Amino acid sequence: DAKTTQPPSMDCAEGRAANLPCNHSTISGNEYVYWYRQIHSQGPQYIIHGLKNNETNEMASLIITEDRKSSTLILPHATLRDTAVYYCIVRVRGGSNYKLTFGKGTLLTVNP
Amino acid sequence: GAGVSQTPSNKVTEKGKYVELRCDPISGHTALYWYRQSLGQGPEFLIYFQGTGAADDSGLPNDRFFAVRPEGSVSTLKIQRTERGDSAVYLCASSPGTSLNTGELFFGEGSRLTVL
Numbered sequence: 455d456a457k458t459t460q461p462p463s464m465d466c467a468e469g470r471a472a473n474l475p476c477n478h479s480t481i482s483g484n485e486y487v488y489w490y491r492q493i494h495s496q497g498p499q500y501i502i503h504g505l506k507n508n509e510t511n512e513m514a515s516l517i518i519t520e521d522r523k524s525s526t527l528i529l530p531h532a533t534l535r536d537t538a539v540y541y542c543i544v545r546v547r548g549g550s551n552y553k554l555t556f557g558k559g560t561l562l563t564v565n566p
Numbered sequence: 567g568a569g570v571s572q573t574p575s576n577k578v579t580e581k582g583k584y585v586e587l588r589c590d591p592i593s594g595h596t597a598l599y600w601y602r603q604s605l606g607q608g609p610e611f612l613i614y615f616q617g618t619g620a621a622d623d624s625g626l627p628n629d630r631f632f633a634v635r636p637e638g639s640v641s642t643l644k645i646q647r648t649e650r651g652d653s654a655v656y657l658c659a660s661s662p663g664t665s666l667n668t669g670e671l672f673f674g675e676g677s678r679l680t681v682l
Contacts, residue, residue, distance in 0.1 A: 486669065488669060495675070496675055496676075497570070497657050497659070497673030497674050497675050497676055498609060498657070498659075498671075498673050499673070500670040500671065500672075503668070503669055503670075539608075541608060545669070551597075551614055551616070551621060551622055552597065552599075552661055552669050552671060553599065553611050553614055553622060553625075554609075554611070554671065555611065556601075556608030556609045556610070557608050558606070558607060558608055559608055
C-alpha cells in the first residue's frame with residue numbers, strides 16, 4: 455500500500471472549517487484513500503473514503519486532487535468533539551482482507 | 567450491544583505471565599482483525615481472520631502471540647510469557663463479508679495491557 459504523509463498536528467477554531475491535508479504521491483490507480491479518526495481512549499472510527507471523485511457524507515468531505523497525489527479531509531464546522539487524531543490511509547479496495555496500515559496521523563485540536 | 571466488544575478493558579500483569587484478551591465482533595461480521603497500539607503511535611496490524619481461519623498473521627511479532635476464532639465469531643488473542651514491551655492497547659475490529667465490504671472497519675475500544 456502507498457505511503458502517506460500528514461502534518462503531525464493542526465489547530466482549528468470551533469465553528470470553523472478544519473482542512474486536513476494528506477500527501478500520497480505514490481498512490482496506484484486501484485488504491486483508495488480512506489480516512490479514520492481516533493478520539494482519545496477510543497478505537498479508530500471510519501470517516502470517509504474515495505477513489506478519484508470528491509466525496510461527502512454526514513461527517514466530512516473528501517477532496518482528491520486530479521492527479522490523486524494528495525487529498526484533503528474537510529470538517530465543515532468543527533466542534534470540540536472533533537478533537538482527535540486523523541489518519542489518512544491508502545489501500546486497494548477489493549478482496550476480503552481490509553488490513554489497514556496506520557501512520558502517526560494528524561492530531562487536530564479544536565479550540566473554543 | 568451493537569458494536570465490537572472487548573474484554574477486559576484493562577489488564578495489569580507481571581512479566582512472564584500468560585494473558586488472554588477477548589473480542590466479540592459485530593454479529594454477522596465474518597472478518598475480524600487484531601491491532602496493537604503503543605503510546606503515540608498509530609495502530610499496528612497483528613492478524614486477520616476470515617471466518618474461523620487466520621488468513622493473514624503477518625503482523626504477529628513472535629511466537630509468544632497467538633489468536634484463535636474457533637466458531638467464526640468471538641476471538642481470543644493469547645500472549646505467553648509476557649514482556650514489558652508487550653504493554654499497549656490491543657484493538658479488535660470487524661467488518662462484513664466481501665459482498666458488503668466498503669473497506670470500513672468497526673473498532674472496539676480496546677484492551678489496555680500493562681506488563682509490570
